Amino acid sequence: xxxxxxxxxxxGLSVTEAxxxxxxxxxxxxxxxxxGYAKTSFARIKERASLSSTRIISYHFTNKAGLMQQVxxxxxxxxxxxxxxxxxxxxxxxxxxxxLRAYIESExxxxxxxxxxxxxxxxxxxxADDTEGWSMAGIVVQQVxxxxxxxxxxxxxxxxxxxxxxxxxxxxxxxxxxxxxAAQLAADPKLDLETYGRQLADIFERAAAA
Amino acid sequence: xxxxxxxxxxxGLSVTEAxxxxxxxxxxxxxxxxxGYAKTSFARIKERASLSSTRIISYHFTNKAGLMQQVxxxxxxxxxxxxxxxxxxxxxxxxxxxxLRAYIESExxxxxxxxxxxxxxxxxxxxADDTEGWSMAGIVVQQVxxxxxxxxxxxxxxxxxxxxxxxxxxxxxxxxxxxxxAAQLAADPKLDLETYGRQLADIFERAAAA
Amino acid sequence: xxxxxxxxxxxGLSVTEAxxxxxxxxxxxxxxxxxGYAKTSFARIKERASLSSTRIISYHFTNKAGLMQQVxxxxxxxxxxxxxxxxxxxxxxxxxxxxLRAYIESExxxxxxxxxxxxxxxxxxxxADDTEGWSMAGIVVQQVxxxxxxxxxxxxxxxxxxxxxxxxxxxxxxxxxxxxxAAQLAADPKLDLETYGRQLADIFERAAAA
Amino acid sequence: xxxxxxxxxxxGLSVTEAxxxxxxxxxxxxxxxxxGYAKTSFARIKERASLSSTRIISYHFTNKAGLMQQVxxxxxxxxxxxxxxxxxxxxxxxxxxxxLRAYIESExxxxxxxxxxxxxxxxxxxxADDTEGWSMAGIVVQQVxxxxxxxxxxxxxxxxxxxxxxxxxxxxxxxxxxxxxAAQLAADPKLDLETYGRQLADIFERAAAA
DNA sequence: TATGAATGAGAGTTCATTCAT
DNA sequence: AATGAATGAACTCTCATTCAT
Numbered sequence: 001x002x003x004x005x006x007x008x009x010x011x012g013l014s015v016t017e018a019x020x021x022x023x024x025x026x027x028x029x030x031x032x033x034x035x036g037y038a039k040t041s042f043a044r045i046k047e048r049a050s051l052s053s054t055r056i057i058s059y060h061f062t063n064k065a066g067l068m069q070q071v072x073x074x075x076x077x078x079x080x081x082x083x084x085x086x087x088x089x090x091x092x093x094x095x096x097x098x099x100l101r102a103y104i105e106s107e108x109x110x111x112x113x114x115x116x117x118x119x120x121x122x123x124x125x126x127x128a129d130d131t132e133g134w135s136m137a138g139i140v141v142q143q144v145x146x147x148x149x150x151x152x153x154x155x156x157x158x159x160x161x162x163x164x165x166x167x168x169x170x171x172x173x174x175x176x177x178x179x180x181x182a183a184q185l186a187a188d189p190k191l192d193l194e195t196y197g198r199q200l201a202d203i204f205e206r207a208a209a210a
Numbered sequence: 211x212x213x214x215x216x217x218x219x220x221x222g223l224s225v226t227e228a229x230x231x232x233x234x235x236x237x238x239x240x241x242x243x244x245x246g247y248a249k250t251s252f253a254r255i256k257e258r259a260s261l262s263s264t265r266i267i268s269y270h271f272t273n274k275a276g277l278m279q280q281v282x283x284x285x286x287x288x289x290x291x292x293x294x295x296x297x298x299x300x301x302x303x304x305x306x307x308x309x310l311r312a313y314i315e316s317e318x319x320x321x322x323x324x325x326x327x328x329x330x331x332x333x334x335x336x337x338a339d340d341t342e343g344w345s346m347a348g349i350v351v352q353q354v355x356x357x358x359x360x361x362x363x364x365x366x367x368x369x370x371x372x373x374x375x376x377x378x379x380x381x382x383x384x385x386x387x388x389x390x391x392a393a394q395l396a397a398d399p400k401l402d403l404e405t406y407g408r409q410l411a412d413i414f415e416r417a418a419a420a
Numbered sequence: 421x422x423x424x425x426x427x428x429x430x431x432g433l434s435v436t437e438a439x440x441x442x443x444x445x446x447x448x449x450x451x452x453x454x455x456g457y458a459k460t461s462f463a464r465i466k467e468r469a470s471l472s473s474t475r476i477i478s479y480h481f482t483n484k485a486g487l488m489q490q491v492x493x494x495x496x497x498x499x500x501x502x503x504x505x506x507x508x509x510x511x512x513x514x515x516x517x518x519x520l521r522a523y524i525e526s527e528x529x530x531x532x533x534x535x536x537x538x539x540x541x542x543x544x545x546x547x548a549d550d551t552e553g554w555s556m557a558g559i560v561v562q563q564v565x566x567x568x569x570x571x572x573x574x575x576x577x578x579x580x581x582x583x584x585x586x587x588x589x590x591x592x593x594x595x596x597x598x599x600x601x602a603a604q605l606a607a608d609p610k611l612d613l614e615t616y617g618r619q620l621a622d623i624f625e626r627a628a629a630a
Numbered sequence: 631x632x633x634x635x636x637x638x639x640x641x642g643l644s645v646t647e648a649x650x651x652x653x654x655x656x657x658x659x660x661x662x663x664x665x666g667y668a669k670t671s672f673a674r675i676k677e678r679a680s681l682s683s684t685r686i687i688s689y690h691f692t693n694k695a696g697l698m699q700q701v702x703x704x705x706x707x708x709x710x711x712x713x714x715x716x717x718x719x720x721x722x723x724x725x726x727x728x729x730l731r732a733y734i735e736s737e738x739x740x741x742x743x744x745x746x747x748x749x750x751x752x753x754x755x756x757x758a759d760d761t762e763g764w765s766m767a768g769i770v771v772q773q774v775x776x777x778x779x780x781x782x783x784x785x786x787x788x789x790x791x792x793x794x795x796x797x798x799x800x801x802x803x804x805x806x807x808x809x810x811x812a813a814q815l816a817a818d819p820k821l822d823l824e825t826y827g828r829q830l831a832d833i834f835e836r837a838a839a840a
Numbered sequence: 841t842a843t844g845a846a847t848g849a850g851a852g853t854t855c856a857t858t859c860a861t
Numbered sequence: 862a863a864t865g866a867a868t869g870a871a872c873t874c875t876c877a878t879t880c881a882t
Contacts, residue, residue: 126336166409173387180386199376207417546756586829596810597803619796627837
């Protein structure tokens with residue numbers, strides 16, 4: 001799956017509902033990625049998608065909230081399919097240490113693969129309260145992931161693989177550290193993410209070690 | 211020094227330049243704290259400060275950017291004086307482990323003492339590119355702090371107090387984890403910050419240990 | 421073609437894009453004509469065009485600059501078509517003396533026919549630097565005309581029809597004299613333009629004579 | 631007399647009423663000269679004169695109109711003294727042809743000597759109706775001069791020195807041509823004014839010749 | 841499936857001026 | 862001779878949305 005799945009249809013042709021929506025969503029992602037959420041207006045999206053008027057956006061989506069909601073799910077879906085594709089079958093779910101490392105490294109890898117989407121998620125989380133009417137259901141997915149990580153950690157402690165620490169605090173720290181890489185990457189796009197991911201995993205492996 | 215130093219003078223009275231500015235800055239902080247940066251307009255600030263018109267804000271500050279700049283320094287100053295007051299003389303600078311713990315715990319303590327200010331700093335960092343023309347000098351101060359932490363860690367490694375890890379990655383993780391607490395606190399204001407701070411320090415102490 | 425091509429549609433009716441634009445442009449011309457450029461605000465235009473709000477102006481034109489640009493071309497077009505209509509075929513282009521006279525008299529005639537438009541051109545030239553972003557392409561058209569006149573004069577000199585003088589200085593003087601008539605007319609609307617034009621042509625004919 | 635008679639007193643020192651007024655008037659002239667009348671606000675004048683607040687301008691002048699009035703007389707006085715100084719005793723008032731040439735050449739010379747002042751006069755004439763309440767008494771002076779020229783021309787015709795033409799039309803043309811040089815000079819500051827003035831005088835001399 | 845036309849609300853900013861002292 | 866503080870009015874422009882067809 002590629003982010004470029006959201007893109008311009010042949011110009012002038014009438015397009016199916018679905019394609020138009022995808023096109024607009026794609027343009028919105030690109031716009032947020034470049035200018036940030038706050039400067040992402042219908043007008044700007046219109047330009048990026050080469051639409052004749054903003055009216056067509058209002059037509060396909062009930063609301064700005066509605067559009068954003070869909071943008072969020074698109075990005076979230078992309079991420080979760082990326083992660084399952086990358087993790088599934090690779091690591092033994094019973095291997096707690098391996099799961100921790102896999103969590104960190106795959107998150108960092110996603111960052112490298114779709115920095116634009118990461119920016120979008122961060123921006124949307126930061127502006128969650130902008131318009132009333134769009135729940136952060138997508139963001140919640142993230143929190144679920146953090147919750148899962150916490151549970152894995154707790155389990156690992158019971159099994160004696162991990163030492164003593166507050167599992168939820170550790171999970172939060174891991175999650176935050178990963179988010180921090182995004183900022184780092186934005187500042188320096190040439191950052192070596194593989195190394196960075198490994199070093200991050202090293203750190204938290206030692207922190208969690210028995 | 212308290213955040214409440216910024217407050218309403220008697221209504222209708224003419225007030226000194228400095229007092230007015232402080233009042234407006236205080237109202238701005240409160241407004242950002244409650245509604246977020248994006249919804250912080252002159253109109254809203256006016257209401258909170260019980261001013262007769264927004265015009266008076268434009269009178270005392272060259273710009274919206276100018277106002278925000280000053281808000282940022284106010285908050286930054288408050289934080290740095292809080293931290294020095296709390297850390298100075300308490301910990302031996304040569305005690306690397308102690309410094310790491312002190313860093314984390316004092317940051318978390320600040321969070322508990324001035325949650326509003328933390329919100330402001332986060333919001334402003336997120337909207338740094340909103341209006342061109344206001345440098346994020348204040349935010350840079352933060353980055354300086356992270357840099358100092360990284361140097362402390364490196365030094366500790368040379369002295370054999372700390373183990374092997376990438377100091378800058380560790381420093382970033384610590385900083386991010388601390389920021390994460392802010393979100394945590396916003397979600398659950400009854401969060402026991404002292405415990406949380408200790409647990410966080412524990413985690414990173416183990417991660418850094420020789 | 422008449423300036424009154426720009427005018428009010430029935431009130432309250434929805435109108436085509438083109439008609440609205442023409443209406444707004446017309447109202448703008450009238451407003452500049454009456455109050456001058458500096459006092460021509462969207463609000464005043466709105467009133468003259470009987471619009472419900474100034475918002476509709478921003479809707480149809482990207483900018484104030486954009487509107488003014490279009491006003492300028494409207495007026496310029498009007499003038500150039502007036503002039504060609506009046507000069508074309510009437511004077512033999514090889515008759516240099518006749519061309520000089522035709523230039524002066526037709527310019528003065530335009531002044532009489534569309535004093536409002538002349539005011540607009542003068543005002544806009546005077547405020548060319550008001551808002552950055554609108555090139556004075558229309559004004560340049562004027563300069564082109566002066567350039568053409570200069571060339572005609574030079575040619576006439578070569579042919580021995582005209583005497584010795586600096587052609588560009590002469591052309592500038594002619595052009596300026598014509599502009600001066602506008603002010604004269606504004607001060608005394610009953611001024612006999614035909615006579616005035618003839619006298620002006622007489623003067624420059626003698627000045628240019630061999 | 632120099633335009634720089636209007637200028638900054640020693641900073642910080644209390645200054646006499648007259649000096650302050652001159653300083654402000656000088657700053658206003660400079661500001662109009664550089665930015666044009668429309669962009670000449672109290673704020674801009676304040677900056678150029680290095681005043682602490684615009685309030686001081688309101689203090690020394692009843693009005694914006696009042697200030698402009700005085701600016702106008704300052705400039706007008708400067709010009710008329712320049713002209714008398716240059717013309718007086720040089721040309722025999724009975725020498726009509728000489729007077730015509732002197733008129734043109736001295737006006738052009740003034741232009742070269744004080745381009746800033748010329749800009750001011752042109753700008754002010756163009757915005758004569760900006761603020762109600764300031765008569766263009768100064769501009770009228772100009773018109774008086776044109777009137778005098780017209781009378782000289784008429785007299786010259788009676789004496790047989792000049793040919794047949796409408797004296798007021800000729801006078802207006804001369805006056806306008808001279809103003810045109812200002813624009814020319816603004817476009818190309820290296821323009822050779824002496825030559826230009828002579829050529830202009832040549833043209834009108836021929837136009838007026840018997 | 842898509843448009844054309846319009847809209848109300850609100851934004852920040854600049855302006856010359858005035859009431860005090 | 863000068864200031865500090867404040868002000869009301871007007872400005873252009875952007876926003877997401879809606880009524881028609």
